Amino acid sequence: MNKYEAISEEMRNRIHTGYYPDDLPIPDELTLAAEFNCSRMTMKRALDILVAEGLMLRKRGHGTFIVQAPLRDETVNVISEDSKGLSNLVLGKKVDSKIVSFEVQFPSEEVARHLSIKRDTPVYSIIRLRNVDDEPYVIEKTYMPVALIPGLNEEVLYASIYNYIHQSLELKIGGAHRKIRADKSNVLDQQYLDCHPTDPVLEVEQVGFLNNGIPFEYSFSRHRYDKFVFTTVSISK
16 A cells, blocks of 8 residues: 555544544644655645545635535445536526425434534425426425524525525535435425326435535435436546
């Protein structure tokens, strides 16, 4: 094992065991290079691996942060630093929303774990149908911490939550951990997406995080099979 790989493995273990605080950047590359008795270039290469895995996020001028509560298991996990929201992905088309349910509640253990919060931390629970050019496109089930994303109301939900986060709250989104899976249509899919009981759907499970690594969203987006295409580009260096 190369030295940078050994350092990367040690840093990965530190992340998983909570060695570094969640709300502060990790030590800078020079400090870590001195600790591991290596060059700064070797340290950067080790951290690059963890950034590529979605475990860390570089914030220019502020340092490198740990991404809290990424989705970790053996299934396909798509990591993206570009999270725009539906309204910004289909510019030029008419996007409108139907609120199926909207309430504040205490999170389940699973929701709390993915949002890196305690069970007594209030969250928004939102289910929305999103239409594009008057056709049902996706039904979204979303959880967000109330304290982190204050002021959500029906006016925001009928428009764009992501634009509200960017423009009104002036928060910057760092990226997202996503899983994409096939599933059978359920009652909500059949009611709101006009799916037949035998139709498949594509579900995107997502943890979105701010540019300091703090999760702000845990969501499930369910798409009609004929309305969703996932495209990715792999570039060899």
